[in-house]
Amino acid sequence: MIDDESSDSRTATGKLPSDRRLDGRRMGERTTSGVRAAIRDELATEPADAETNDQPVIQLDHVSLAFDEPVLEDVSFEARKGETLCIVGESGTGKSTALKLILRLLVPEKGSVCIGGKEITGLSFEEALEIRQQMGMVFQGAALFDSMSVFENVAYPLREHTTMNEDEIEQRVREKLQFVDLEPDKVMEQLPAELSGGMRKRVGIARGMANNAEIMLYDEPTSGLDPLTTGTITRLLLKLQRELGVTSVVVSHDIRSVFRMATRIAVLYEHHIVFFGTPEEMAGSDDEYIRTFLGGS
Amino acid sequence: MPAAAPAVPSRTPSHWERFVAASKSRVRNVQDYFALAGRGLGFIFVRPFYGQDWVQQMDEIGVKSLGIVLLTGFFTGMVLALQSSVQLQTFGATMYIGRLVSASMIRELGPVLAGLMVAGRVGSGIAAQLGSMRVTEQIDALNTLGTDPIKKLVTPRVLAALVMLPVLTIINDFIGILGGNLISSAMVGVPTSLYWRTVWDQIANDGFTLRVIPIDFVQGITKPFVFGGIISITACYFGLNTTGGTEGVGQSTTRTVVVSSILILIIDYFLTQILLSVLGP
Numbered sequence: 001m002i003d004d005e006s007s008d009s010r011t012a013t014g015k016l017p018s019d020r021r022l023d024g025r026r027m028g029e030r031t032t033s034g035v036r037a038a039i040r041d042e043l044a045t046e047p048a049d050a051e052t053n054d055q056p057v058i059q060l061d062h063v064s065l066a067f068d069e070p071v072l073e074d075v076s077f078e079a080r081k082g083e084t085l086c087i088v089g090e091s092g093t094g095k096s097t098a099l100k101l102i103l104r105l106l107v108p109e110k111g112s113v114c115i116g117g118k119e120i121t122g123l124s125f126e127e128a129l130e131i132r133q134q135m136g137m138v139f140q141g142a143a144l145f146d147s148m149s150v151f152e153n154v155a156y157p158l159r160e161h162t163t164m165n166e167d168e169i170e171q172r173v174r175e176k177l178q179f180v181d182l183e184p185d186k187v188m189e190q191l192p193a194e195l196s197g198g199m200r201k202r203v204g205i206a207r208g209m210a211n212n213a214e215i216m217l218y219d220e221p222t223s224g225l226d227p228l229t230t231g232t233i234t235r236l237l238l239k240l241q242r243e244l245g246v247t248s249v250v251v252s253h254d255i256r257s258v259f260r261m262a263t264r265i266a267v268l269y270e271h272h273i274v275f276f277g278t279p280e281e282m283a284g285s286d287d288e289y290i291r292t293f294l295g296g297s
Numbered sequence: 298m299p300a301a302a303p304a305v306p307s308r309t310p311s312h313w314e315r316f317v318a319a320s321k322s323r324v325r326n327v328q329d330y331f332a333l334a335g336r337g338l339g340f341i342f343v344r345p346f347y348g349q350d351w352v353q354q355m356d357e358i359g360v361k362s363l364g365i366v367l368l369t370g371f372f373t374g375m376v377l378a379l380q381s382s383v384q385l386q387t388f389g390a391t392m393y394i395g396r397l398v399s400a401s402m403i404r405e406l407g408p409v410l411a412g413l414m415v416a417g418r419v420g421s422g423i424a425a426q427l428g429s430m431r432v433t434e435q436i437d438a439l440n441t442l443g444t445d446p447i448k449k450l451v452t453p454r455v456l457a458a459l460v461m462l463p464v465l466t467i468i469n470d471f472i473g474i475l476g477g478n479l480i481s482s483a484m485v486g487v488p489t490s491l492y493w494r495t496v497w498d499q500i501a502n503d504g505f506t507l508r509v510i511p512i513d514f515v516q517g518i519t520k521p522f523v524f525g526g527i528i529s530i531t532a533c534y535f536g537l538n539t540t541g542g543t544e545g546v547g548q549s550t551t552r553t554v555v556v557s558s559i560l561i562l563i564i565d566y567f568l569t570q571i572l573l574s575v576l577g578p
C-alpha cells in the first residue's frame with residue numbers, strides 16, 4: 001500500500017521563499033482571513049526543504065498488533081530524514097498505538113519496526129531505553145509528571161541523559177518554553193495541575209523537544225487548543241522540520257494543519273493504511289473514504 | 298492472538314476453555330509479580346540511584362504513617378492489658394501482665410497491625426499514584442524519556458518500606474507496651490516498676506548479646522521487614538498494571554489493600570512457624 005514514487009515529487013522543488021511564514025506573522029496579523037490566506041499560500045508552495053536520503057529513518061513493515069481485538073493489521077509506512085509524516089484517521093483506529101510501536105512501548109505481533117535502519121522489535125529493555133533517547137514524544141494528554149514543577153518536567157530529559165550544568169539546563173528550559181509561547185518566569189515554578197489544558201499541552205511539547213531529538217513524535221499536538229495556538233504550534237513544527245531537519249511523525253485530527261506541514265500523509269481506517277502519499281495526491285484522490293474524510297473535516 | 302480475520306466463524310468459548318485461559322493468565326500474573334519483585338529489589342544496587350525519591354518515600358511511608366501507628370498501638374496495648382488482667386486475675390497472676398502484653402505486642406500485634414495499617418494507608422496511596430500515572434501515560438513518558446519506571450518508581454518505594462516498616466513496628470510495640478503500662482497501673486494495680494521489669498524479662502530473659510539475640514526480637518524485626526516488601530511490591534504491581542482509566546485506579550487501590558492484607562495474615566502464620574522451628578520457642 002506504500003506509494004514509493006510519490007515521496008520524491010515534493011522534494012524536487014522546494015526552497016522556501018523566505019522565513020516570513022515562520023516567525024514573521026505576529027499577533028496583529030493573526031486574523032482569521034490572514035490565517036486562511038497563509039494556509040492557501042502554504043499549500044501553494046512546497047513545505048519541505050528536506051534533503052531526503054533513501055534510508056528511511058522510521059519504517060513500519062507489515063506490522064500487526066492486537067489487544068483484545070485487532071488494532072493494526074498489515075500496516076506499513078515510513079518517514080525519511082527531515083520528513084513530516086502525518087497520520088490521520090478516526091478515533092480509536094490505532095494512531096497512538098502506531099506511535100507507541102515506534103517508541104517500542106509496544107512490540108508488534110507481526111512485522112518489523114526499524115529506527116534509523118535498525119530493527120527495534122527484538123531489543124532488550126535497556127537497549128530500547130537507549131533508542132528512545134533519540135526520540136522526543138508529545139503525548140496526547142501531555143503526560144506531565146504531576147509531582148514535578150513545569151521546570152522540572154522540561155528539565156527531566158536533560159537531567160537524565162546529559163551532563164549539562166544547572167545554568168545550561170535553565171537556559172534550555174527557558175528557550176523551549178518560549179518556543180511554545182509560554183512565559184518561563186510565570187509558569188516555571190507551577191505544578192502541572194495549576195495549568196490550563198492547552199498550557200499543559202505546550203509544556204508537553206517543550207519537554208518532548210528539550211533534548212533536541214532528531215525524531216519527534218506528536219500525538220495530537222493541537223487538539224483542544226484554540227485556532228491561534230494551533231497555528232503557532234503548526235508553525236513551530238514546520239520550523240523544526242525546516243531549520244533543524246527533524247524527522248517528525250504527527251498524529252492529528254486537524255486536517256488544515258496536516259496539509260500545512262505534511263510531506264506525506266498516512267490514513268488509517270479499520271486497522272489498515274488506506275492511503276499513503278503526499279498531500280497533493282490526497283487532495284486529488286478519488287477514493288470515496290478519503291473524499292468523505294477530507295470533506296467531513 | 299491471530300491478527301488476521303478468523304477463518305473459522307467465531308463461537309463462544311466453552312467453560313473449560315475459559316477456565317484454562319483464566320488459569321493461564323493467573324499464572325502469568327504471579328510470574329509478573331515475582332519478576333517485578335526481583336527487578337525492584339535488584340535495582341537497589343544498580344546505578345543511577347534515585348536517592349531523592351527514596352528519601353521522599355521514607356517520609357511518605359514512614360513519617361506520615363506515624364500518627365495512625367501511634368494511635369492503633371496505644372489502644373491495642375491498653376485493650377491487651379485490660380483483657381489479660383481479667384484472665385490473670387482468675388489465677389492471681391496479675392504481676393505477669395507486662396510479660397503478656399509485651400510478648401503479644403512484639404511477636405504478633407505490633408508487626409501485623411502496623412502492616413495492616415500501612416497496607417491501608419500507604420499501599421493504597423502507592424497504587425493510586427502509580428495507577429493514575431499509568432492511565433495518564435506518565436509511565437509511558439518515563440519510558441520514553443529513557444528512565445526505567447521500575448528503577449525510578451518501584452525501587453525507592455520498596456526500599457523505603459523495607460526500612461520504615463520495622464521502624465514503625467518498633468515504635469508501635471513500644472507505644473503498645475506503654476498503653477499496657479497505663480492500664481495496669483491505673484486499673485489493675487500493678488506498679489510501673491514491676492510492669493517494666495516483667496517486660497524486660499520477657500524481651501531479654503537470657504540477656505541481650507550478639508550470641509543470644511532474643512527470639513522475640515528476631516520475630517519482631519523479621520516480620521515487618523517481610524511485610525514492608527509485600528505491601529510495597531503488591532501496591533506497585535497493581536498500580537503499574539492498572540487499565541481502564543480512573544475506574545481502574547479505584548480497582549487497583551482496592552485490590553492492593555485486600556491482597557496485601559490477606560498476604561500479611563497468611564505469611565505471618567508461615568513465618569512464625571518457620572522462625573519457631575528454626576530458632577526454637
Ligand SMILES: Nc1ncnc2c1ncn2[C@@H]1O[C@H](COP(=O)(O)OP(=O)(O)OP(=O)(O)O)[C@@H](O)[C@H]1O
Pocket residue numbers: 067068071090091092093094095096097098140540
Ligand atoms: N493498553 C491497551 N489495552 C487494550 N486495548 C487498547 C490499549 N491501548 C489501546 N487499545 C485499543 O486500541 C485501539 C486503538 O487505540 P489508540 O489509542 O491507538 O487510538 P487512536 O487512534 O489514538 O484514537 P484517538 O484518536 O481517539 O486518540 C482502541 O480501540 C483501544 O481501545
Ligand SMILES: [Mg+2]
Pocket residue numbers: 095096097140219
Ligand atoms: Mg490517540
